[in-house]
Amino acid sequence: MRKANLVISALLIFAVLLAACAPAAPPAPAEPQAAGSEAQPAESAYMQELIKAAQAEGMLTTIALPHDWCNYGEMIETFKSKYGIEVNELNPDGSSADEIEAIKANKGNKGPQAPDVVDVGLAFGPQMVAEGLTMPYKVQTWDTIPAELKDADGNWWMDFYGVMAFEVNKDAVENVPQDFSDLLKPEYKGKVALSGDPRASAQAQNAILAAALANGGSLDNVEPGLAFLKQLNDAGNFVPVAGKQMTVAKGETPVLLRWDYNALADKAILEDNPTVEVVIPKSVVLAGPYIQAISAYAPHPNAAKLWQEFMYSDEGQLIWLKGYCHPARYTDLVERDLIPAELAAQLPDPAIYEKAIFPTIDQINAAKEFIANNWDAMVGADVK
Amino acid sequence: MLNNQEATLADNKGKGVPLVRPSRLKWKDWLAVVPFFLAIFLLLIVPSLYLFFGSLQDAQGNFTLANIRSLFSDPLIATAYANSIRISIVTAVVGGILGFLMAYAVTVGGLPRGVRAGLVTFAGVASNYGAVPLAFLFINTLGRTGLMTAFISLMFGLNLYDDLNFNLYSFWGVSITYLYFQLPLMILITIPILEGLKKEWREACESLGANNFTYWVRVAFPILLPSLLGTMLLLFGNSFGAYATAYALTGGLINLATILIGQQIYGDVLHNVGLGYALAVGMVVIMAVTMAVYYFLRRYSERWLQK
Amino acid sequence: MKPKRIWSWLWIIVGGLYFIIPLVATFLFSLQAKKSGPSLVAYQRVFSDPNFYKTFLFSLEMAIITILVSMLLVVPAAYWIRIKLPQLRVLTEFVTMMPFVIPAIVLVFGLIRVYSGPPFYVTNTMTGTNTLLVGAYFIITLPYMYRAVDNGLASINVRSLTEAAQSLGAGWGRILLRIIFPNLRTAILSGALLTVTAVIGEYAIAAFLVGIKAFGPYMNLLGGNRTYESMALAIISFFLAWGLTGMIQFASRGRTEALPSVK
Numbered sequence: 043m044r045k046a047n048l049v050i051s052a053l054l055i056f057a058v059l060l061a062a063c064a065p066a067a068p069p070a071p072a073e074p075q076a077a078g079s080e081a082q083p084a085e086s087a088y089m090q091e092l093i094k095a096a097q098a099e100g101m102l103t104t105i106a107l108p109h110d111w112c113n114y115g116e117m118i119e120t121f122k123s124k125y126g127i128e129v130n131e132l133n134p135d136g137s138s139a140d141e142i143e144a145i146k147a148n149k150g151n152k153g154p155q156a157p158d159v160v161d162v163g164l165a166f167g168p169q170m171v172a173e174g175l176t177m178p179y180k181v182q183t184w185d186t187i188p189a190e191l192k193d194a195d196g197n198w199w200m201d202f203y204g205v206m207a208f209e210v211n212k213d214a215v216e217n218v219p220q221d222f223s224d225l226l227k228p229e230y231k232g233k234v235a236l237s238g239d240p241r242a243s244a245q246a247q248n249a250i251l252a253a254a255l256a257n258g259g260s261l262d263n264v265e266p267g268l269a270f271l272k273q274l275n276d277a278g279n280f281v282p283v284a285g286k287q288m289t290v291a292k293g294e295t296p297v298l299l300r301w302d303y304n305a306l307a308d309k310a311i312l313e314d315n316p317t318v319e320v321v322i323p324k325s326v327v328l329a330g331p332y333i334q335a336i337s338a339y340a341p342h343p344n345a346a347k348l349w350q351e352f353m354y355s356d357e358g359q360l361i362w363l364k365g366y367c368h369p370a371r372y373t374d375l376v377e378r379d380l381i382p383a384e385l386a387a388q389l390p391d392p393a394i395y396e397k398a399i400f401p402t403i404d405q406i407n408a409a410k411e412f413i414a415n416n417w418d419a420m421v422g423a424d425v426k
Numbered sequence: 427m428l429n430n431q432e433a434t435l436a437d438n439k440g441k442g443v444p445l446v447r448p449s450r451l452k453w454k455d456w457l458a459v460v461p462f463f464l465a466i467f468l469l470l471i472v473p474s475l476y477l478f479f480g481s482l483q484d485a486q487g488n489f490t491l492a493n494i495r496s497l498f499s500d501p502l503i504a505t506a507y508a509n510s511i512r513i514s515i516v517t518a519v520v521g522g523i524l525g526f527l528m529a530y531a532v533t534v535g536g537l538p539r540g541v542r543a544g545l546v547t548f549a550g551v552a553s554n555y556g557a558v559p560l561a562f563l564f565i566n567t568l569g570r571t572g573l574m575t576a577f578i579s580l581m582f583g584l585n586l587y588d589d590l591n592f593n594l595y596s597f598w599g600v601s602i603t604y605l606y607f608q609l610p611l612m613i614l615i616t617i618p619i620l621e622g623l624k625k626e627w628r629e630a631c632e633s634l635g636a637n638n639f640t641y642w643v644r645v646a647f648p649i650l651l652p653s654l655l656g657t658m659l660l661l662f663g664n665s666f667g668a669y670a671t672a673y674a675l676t677g678g679l680i681n682l683a684t685i686l687i688g689q690q691i692y693g694d695v696l697h698n699v700g701l702g703y704a705l706a707v708g709m710v711v712i713m714a715v716t717m718a719v720y721y722f723l724r725r726y727s728e729r730w731l732q733k
Numbered sequence: 734m735k736p737k738r739i740w741s742w743l744w745i746i747v748g749g750l751y752f753i754i755p756l757v758a759t760f761l762f763s764l765q766a767k768k769s770g771p772s773l774v775a776y777q778r779v780f781s782d783p784n785f786y787k788t789f790l791f792s793l794e795m796a797i798i799t800i801l802v803s804m805l806l807v808v809p810a811a812y813w814i815r816i817k818l819p820q821l822r823v824l825t826e827f828v829t830m831m832p833f834v835i836p837a838i839v840l841v842f843g844l845i846r847v848y849s850g851p852p853f854y855v856t857n858t859m860t861g862t863n864t865l866l867v868g869a870y871f872i873i874t875l876p877y878m879y880r881a882v883d884n885g886l887a888s889i890n891v892r893s894l895t896e897a898a899q900s901l902g903a904g905w906g907r908i909l910l911r912i913i914f915p916n917l918r919t920a921i922l923s924g925a926l927l928t929v930t931a932v933i934g935e936y937a938i939a940a941f942l943v944g945i946k947a948f949g950p951y952m953n954l955l956g957g958n959r960t961y962e963s964m965a966l967a968i969i970s971f972f973l974a975w976g977l978t979g980m981i982q983f984a985s986r987g988r989t990e991a992l993p994s995v996k
Contacts, residue, residue: 110958132944133692134954135677140692147692150850153857214571232570232587239679278588283595284677291960292762293571312960315768341857455817458905462810465802466828466875469868473843474835480846527744535741545745550978551971552752556934558952559967563755566762566964573758606755609748667836670936674953684838684937691842691941703846706839713834721830 089182092351093125095344101128102345105144105157106136110287110307112202113365120361121352127345130154138162139242145175145337157337158346163244164191164331165406167198177336179347181354186374190400191331201353202303202367203331205322205390205398206252209285209305213316214296221324222256222270225297231278235285235295237304240271241414243284244330249299251401251409252328261401264409268420275421291316301330302390303366322394329398356380368395474710480703493704503686503696503705510683511712513597514665517604522658524605525612533620546617549610557607557670564603564675568594595676603671608661615657619650619727649727656723663716667709683709756971763964775961779969782962788951792939795863795947796932799870800925803878804914806871808921811882812913815891829879832872837937844869845941862942869938874931878924885920886913923985930977934970 096102102121109115118129132155133140141160148156162170170176171193178196191200210218215233219225225234240246254260254267274280285295287308293316298305302320309318334353336346352358354371362369363385375381401409484490497503532542567574568586572594575586586592593599623646631641669684678685683705689695690702764771766778779785814821832840844865848855855861891913898908914921939947945954952970956963 108958130944133940134945135957136692139695143692143695148849151854151856153849153854154859154862155845155849155856282593282679284679286677286957288565288956288958288960288963292565292569294565294569311958313767315766315961455813458809458813459818459821462806463828465806465868465871466831469844469872470831470835470840473840473847476847477839477843524744524748528748531741531744535744536738537741537745541745545748547978547982548749548752550982551974554930554974554978554981556936556949556952556970556974558934558936558949558956559970562956562963562967563759566758567755573761574754605751609751613748663833667838669836669838670949670953673936674956677957684836687838687842688937688941691838691845702842706842709839710835713836717830717834 086182089351092344092348096127096342096348097125099127099342099345101130101154101342102349103130103132103154103156103158103341104349105132105160106134106138106141107131107161108134110304110311111365112303112362112367113307116364117353117358117361120357121349124352125348127348132157137238137243138166142166142170142173142175145170145339146173149339151339152341156339156341158340158342159349160335160337161201161332162335163247163406163410164200164333164401164403165244165247165410167193167333167335168403168407170335171195171197175335175338177338177340177343177346179336179350181350183354183371183374187354187370188373190402191333191370198333198335200331200370201334202362202369203329203398203400204301204303204367205395206248206299206326206328206330207302207305208321208323209290209298209300209308210319210321211290211293211296211316212319214293218319218321219297220321222253222326225279226273226277228277228279230297232281233295234274234279234297235281235283235289235299237285237298237300239284240417244332244410245300245304247406247410247413248301248328248330250413251406252299252323252326254409255326255328255399256323261399261405262408264412265416267409268413268416272421287311290318306366306388306390320390322390327394327397327399329400331400360385363389366390477703477706477710481700481707483700485698485700490700493698493700494708496698496701497704497708500701502681503683503701506681506683506686507708509597509681510666513601513604513682514662516601517608517665518658518661520601521605521608521612521661522654525609526616526654528609529613529616529620533617534623542617545613549613553607553610553614555607557668558674560603560606560671561674563606564594564599568592568599568602570594595680600672600675600680603675604665604668607671608665611664612657612661615660616654619653619657623649652723653727656720656727659716659720659723663713663720666716667713756968759964759967763961763968766961775965776969778959779962779965784945784951785966788946788948789933791943791946792933792935792948793929795866795870796929798867799874799932800928802867802871803874803924803928804921807875807878807882808914808917809909811879811886812891812909815883815886816895825879829876832875835872837869837873837935840869840872841938841941856942866938866942869942870928870932870935873938874924874928877927877931881920881924881927882917885917889916919984923981926977926981926984930974930981933973933977 104118107114107118109118118131121127122129132144136144138160141157141162144155144157145160160170176197180196181199184192184196184199187199193199208219212218216229217224219227219230224230236246236249237243238246240250250267250271251261251264252267253270254264257266257270259266271280275282281295283289283295285298285300289295290298290308291312302322305318305320309320312318334350336343336350340346353362356375359369359371359375360380360382363372363375363381366389368389369375481493482489482491484492497507528545531537532545564572566572569575570587579585584590594603627645627649628641631645636644667684669688672680672682672685673688676685678688686696687702687705687709690705696702696705763775764773766772766775810825814825835843845856847853848865855865894912894916895908898912903911934949934952935947936949936953940950940953943950945951952963952966955966
């Protein structure tokens, strides 16, 4: 029995030490700002109502929002402390397809398993509308969002965009590839990867579309992109791994095709260890907008709406900008001269962005379908 | 119920103290076990039955065997099962053999007591090591820039990835990673079994003039075989049902039965709810057969190896 | 006729290398967060991340609740079956081995499908979801718990104790509380430690029910986004496993339990 007592005491001491060592909890949620904060104009009556209703619901469920993706981490924390609403984060690794599946799988579920809001690739917008998965809403700043990038009825609207780039681990490659054609060189054997499963991930699909544009295809013809991937795979240059920060840092996927903002975020986090270079391919500057939508079955519709209002306020837009993303209201912010100089400096060269090509929804959808139907057959890179 | 009464009466003979009142069991007597069985019923039986009956329904709710048939005919699912089974067989056999050899080394093999203690402790730790960090461990060892990859490249001039077409996120990589918890399990189970080999048998063999080889082939292995096979079945089942390590290693991109079920939970990727259930039921059937054979092998071997 | 020692050493060394090299490799990598040279900054970052503590304590909390629930359900049942209902022994043995047949991912699949929707809606609240989580953990640790308690009961001669207590006028409740539970302390402790080990790093069930609030999914999240911190976490996990295993061995008097754990 003495042994048992000893172990129990050890466990208790350990538990106490652990609780004591934990850093101080984040500051208690600020008093709900019903009347508006110092530097901003007083919240309109509508906003005050919305804030009250959202706080009554008390929780927001998000899905597939990695904290380093466009600085969502700060967005979530700021939202939490500003309004005192708890945020339940589902499946941070999820792809756009996963998010939509989650809405469908939880239609009758008003609990923490059901997402309130989704952030998916542009192509998924019409699909969501067709399947009746969205709750229409127009944020207060609706008019400053470019018309081509939102649904007229308010079912979805763009949140941010970046362009397709190469995230390169300089310590793991001799020469930094500058364009898609470079990727086929033998020196990149087993070094090139996509950031997800192309049958489900918008980011991966756009990478293939960019490859198509670089190889004689067009926004309407993504087949050369798949052919390029097939070439890459046959040459042994393609690594069938979903690339992320760790795989780049460790040299598993030293050349990763992903959005420039994600690459820039990784570069900042890794702090030069290893050195990451973000290259926007010379021949193709493909923009990839993502869209926001509120789930038609959202368990907390008011919290969802407040979340949208927050993200589309100037404050929210700047948080996204800090994450190296171009937020939807970028032009508007520029015109009103609201972007601090340091933030502007860390974004990629605006000259490059001038050349950015925005696919239309139909084009993206066609590409998505084509890839989903033909990936297995044409490339068939299946992890054994 | 009658047996119970007789047993207690027999116990009480001569003791003068009435223990359990020799009456039929009242409903109250079941009270203590009801919560236990109720919990198991609600949390284990009901979900299993739900999956089972769900697998036999099609989208409209009619009875159908099509889902079960799809398990074999659908290439995605068939491949997933095949991959899972292959990895499980490989890790069971390799883990079984290597684990046996290591257990042998510290018991019959005559190594110092300290080595046995160290091995047992380490095996305990390795088998309690989390599934997710295990993936990180092997990325650092056998990943492209892993320690062993670099070492092999240095020592033998061979690049695992380029020359030998090895890939951590594929069949062999996952198998080698799985061994980290398979091997300890084999070691921990086999050590007591080997120690259960009675010394008398060996002495009897020696006294009859047999040598070491004969002892092992004619006496020891035949006795050990059922429990060794049984333990390897346990290893098989352990690997077949594993999810987290493969997920953490490959980001969910490897085609295994468990990973496929995981995707199905997030959302109906198979676009057929019944098929998802069939997938789960198929796994349970394989596990059930495995565990049943394991159980019988163990009972059979316990007859010989009871201390 | 001693078998040649050299072979024994060979296998031990091969196995030993297999176990140790990955740990060494990970440890070395975890020290490289700063290009300037080896440093412990990755560990510092882990220990100053509030989510590390939040998720660890959450998982620990769930483990403790699971242990309490297990004890309350298993001990009276095991006791009763020994004393009064021996005819249930076979059924119970079967039932407590069943969790081995249902992989964790299948269990959570079934639980979510049954209890998430109509008519139960268990996952509509945080409390409900946590309850389901505890329920799932109860099932997967059942074989260990039951076996530990049953072995414990076997070793303390329950019949005599019960007879003695009854002859002194104790009722069943008293017997359980004052006699059975205290005598089973070692068994319960060993079961408890096994439960903590199984629950703390558990991934499959936690990921689908509570997501990144639990320790396992937290580690996985870090793996994707924080290279060096995740390696540091892997080493920290090792010491954690070592500590827990040590305590388990200590509590079970050197007998090392060898049941497959949830992977």
